[in-house]
Structure formats: C-alpha cells, structure tokens
Amino acid sequence: xxxxxDDMLKSNNLSITGSRKKILxxxxxxxxxxxxxxxxKRTSEKFDRVTVYRTLQTFLEKGIIHTIPTADNAIRYALCxxxxxxxxxxxxxxxxxxxxxxxxxCLEDVLIPSVRxxxxxxxxxxxxxxxxxxxDCK
Amino acid sequence: xxxxxDDMLKSNNLSITGSRKKILxxxxxxxxxxxxxxxxKRTSEKFDRVTVYRTLQTFLEKGIIHTIPTADNAIRYALCxxxxxxxxxxxxxxxxxxxxxxxxxCLEDVLIPSVRxxxxxxxxxxxxxxxxxxxDCK
DNA sequence: CATAACTTTGCAACAGAGTTGCAAATATTT
DNA sequence: AAATATTTGCAACTCTGTTGCAAAGTTATG
Numbered sequence: 001x002x003x004x005x006d007d008m009l010k011s012n013n014l015s016i017t018g019s020r021k022k023i024l025x026x027x028x029x030x031x032x033x034x035x036x037x038x039x040x041k042r043t044s045e046k047f048d049r050v051t052v053y054r055t056l057q058t059f060l061e062k063g064i065i066h067t068i069p070t071a072d073n074a075i076r077y078a079l080c081x082x083x084x085x086x087x088x089x090x091x092x093x094x095x096x097x098x099x100x101x102x103x104x105x106c107l108e109d110v111l112i113p114s115v116r117x118x119x120x121x122x123x124x125x126x127x128x129x130x131x132x133x134x135x136d137c138k
Numbered sequence: 139x140x141x142x143x144d145d146m147l148k149s150n151n152l153s154i155t156g157s158r159k160k161i162l163x164x165x166x167x168x169x170x171x172x173x174x175x176x177x178x179k180r181t182s183e184k185f186d187r188v189t190v191y192r193t194l195q196t197f198l199e200k201g202i203i204h205t206i207p208t209a210d211n212a213i214r215y216a217l218c219x220x221x222x223x224x225x226x227x228x229x230x231x232x233x234x235x236x237x238x239x240x241x242x243x244c245l246e247d248v249l250i251p252s253v254r255x256x257x258x259x260x261x262x263x264x265x266x267x268x269x270x271x272x273x274d275c276k
Numbered sequence: 277c278a279t280a281a282c283t284t285t286g287c288a289a290c291a292g293a294g295t296t297g298c299a300a301a302t303a304t305t306t
Numbered sequence: 307a308a309a310t311a312t313t314t315g316c317a318a319c320t321c322t323g324t325t326g327c328a329a330a331g332t333t334a335t336g
Contacts, residue, residue, distance in 0.1 A: 015283055015332050036322075048286050053323065055284095075322095094253055099262065107259075113251040115232055115266070120273025121245075124237065128253070128266045135258025153303050153312055174293075186315045191294065193313095213293095 012062040019047045023055050024064075033068050033078035033095070033104035068095045068104055068129075076104050094128045100137030150200040157185045161193050162202075171206050171216035171233070171242035206233045206242055206267070216244050232266045238275030 005024045009016050026042050027034065039052055056077055059065045068076040094110040097103070112128045143162045147154050164180050165172065177190055194215055197203045206214040232248040235241070250266045 017284065051285055096255070096259060107256060110253050110255065113253060115248050115251060115268065117234070117248065117268065118245065118273070120276055121234060122271045122276065123268045124270040126266065126268045128250075128264065130253065130255065130261045130264045132262040133260045135256070138258055138260065155303075155313065189314055
C-alpha cells in the first residue's frame with residue numbers, strides 16, 4: 001500500500017513527502033469525494049491549511065484527482081480512475097450527492113447523456129449532479 | 139414595467155423597497171444568470187453588500203429566482219419562469235456557461251435527461267451544466 | 277554519503293464570499 | 307398620523323482560498 005502511493009507520486013514527478021502520502025491515503029480510504037475541509041479534519045492538524053490546498057492543486061494538475069461541481073459552494077475532489085491516459089482525464093460520469101449522509105460519490109459507470117442544444121450553441125464539456133438517497137441510507 | 143415589479147413583490151408578501159425593485163429590474167434586463175458580484179457592480183454602490191445578499195436570499199425563498207450550480211465556486215442566480223406554482227419551482231432545465239463571454243444562460247427548453255442509477259440509489263433532484271460556446275460567440 | 281540544487285512546507289498576511297446582531301431607517305397597517 | 311412590522315446599513319466576524327518568502331525537506335550529483 002505504501003509502495004503503491006510512492007510509485008504514484010514518483011510516476012508523476014512529485015517528491016515523496018509526508019503530507020502528499022497522507023492525503024493520498026485519505027483519498028484511497030474514503031469511498032466518496034472530499035472537500036478541502038474534510039481532508040483537514042482527517043489529517044488532525046498535522047499539516048498547514050496552505051499545504052493541503054497546494055497538494056490538492058498539484059494532484060489536480062497531475063490528473064490524480066478531479067473536481068466535482070456542487071451547488072453548496074465547496075469544491076469537492078475525488079481520485080481519478082487510472083483507466084485513461086495521464087493528464088487528459090475524461091470526467092464524463094455522473095456525480096451523486098446523498099441528502100442523508102451527504103456523501104458525494106462518482107458514479108463511474110453512469111455516463112452523462114448528451115443533450116440537443118439550441119441552434120448556435122456548441123458543447124465542450126458537461127457536468128451532471130444528481131441529489132437523492134444513496135444505497136446505504138435507503 | 140414598474141407595476142409588474144411592484145405586483146411581483148406584493149404577491150409574494152414582500153415590502154416594496156428600492157433595493158428589491160432595483161435588483162429585480164437588473165434580473166429582468168439581463169439575459170443571463172447573475173452572481174452576487176455582478177449585481178453589486180450594476181447597482182453602482184447604491185446598496186450595502188449585505189442588503190444584496192439578503193435580497194437574493196429572500197427572492198430565493200419566495201421562488202422568484204433560482205440558483206445555478208457552477209464549477210467556479212460562485213453561486214449564480216436567474217429569474218424563475220412563472221409557469222409553475224409559487225414556491226415549488228421545477229428547476230429541471232439545463233444551464234449553459236459560455237467559455238467565450240462567460241455568460242450563464244438557462245436553457246429553459248432543454249430538459250435534463252434522466253439517467254439510470256445503480257441499484258439502491260434514488261434520485262430526487264438533478265442539475266446539469268454544459269460548458270461551451272454560445273450562439274453569440276460562435 | 278556529503279554537498280549542491282531543487283522542491284515543498286509553514287508562517288504571515290491578505291482577498292473574496294457570505295453571515296449575524298443590532299440600532300436606525302423605511303414600509304405597512306390601523 | 308401614530309403604532310407596528312419589516313428592511314437596511316454598519317461593524318465585526320467566519321470560512322474558503324491565495325501569495326510571497328524564508329526555513330525545512332527531498333532528490334540529484336559527484
């Protein structure tokens with residue numbers, strides 16, 4: 001497990017540091033998406049806020065994590081499935097937010113359906129968020 | 139025009155005040171969705187920041203406007219079409235953000251397609267945002 | 277394996293978005 | 307026109323995120 005994380009960092013040309021390892025571990029051991037605040041809570045005051053922000057930013061740039069749009073004004077992050085090439089991650093799946101436990105889940109198998117736009121509009125990227133009750137809260 | 143706005147406020151049990159009239163006017167005269175900051179700019183320093191926030195909050199509660207989810211961490215608001223009853227607005231249309239002029243538009247005629255969720259998940263509400271180029275920037 | 281070169285961290289300070297309490301001002305009711 | 311209720315503006319605050327810079331840590335080099 002530790003080796004997997006080290007390799008992951010190394011293959012992205014990132015120095016292997018305590019905070020990066022810890023934050024990656026948190027992502028691996030959580031089944032949903034995480035907001036910056038969630039991560040701060042789970043690192044139990046070990047790292048500076050700024051370090052967490054910068055680490056997330058770095059992971060984002062390297063395509064290790066991706067962002068999830070939410071209406072509640074807090075960016076959430078989730079691990080990318082390593083099925084696609086580095087850098088250009090295809091984030092074309094639906095995200096689910098449970099109104100019970102508030103978890104945010106990537107529904108990797110549920111693809112965003114395409115819509116027919118009015119004449120003159122060209123789509124480049126689309127995001128879909130479904131709110132409801134997850135299988136554990138039912 | 140002034141009467142329409144007054145009636146709109148009155149029928150929602152809201153006092154008719156300068157800031158509310160002005161902010162409603164701004165919504166009527168803009169063709170896209172507005173963030174809090176946009177509104178502040180267009181009121182040209184006439185009202186307090188807090189008043190704008192509270193007015194938007196009030197309009198939201200009364201179902202006069204609705205929020206639009208964006209990835210860039212700023213809530214945007216748009217007028218609700220008055221086709222549906224008071225309070226319970228059906229916000230089931232797609233939103234479009236232009237990467238050229240950055241406008242956010244409600245595509246009232248483009249309904250969000252429903253998706254098949256994994257077993258055990260129940261959808262209550264869904265939001266879809268398409269980014270691309272609008273008809274004026276093409 | 278020590279030293280140099282580079283990268284990352286933590287601190288401090290800041291910026292922007294949004295909220296709350298409260299007294300003053302403005303609307304509405306009578 | 308006075309009494310009541312609602313709304314506004316101010317001040318102060320919280321929360322989220324960013325930037326510059328020196329200190330500490332990591333990696334590469336001889």
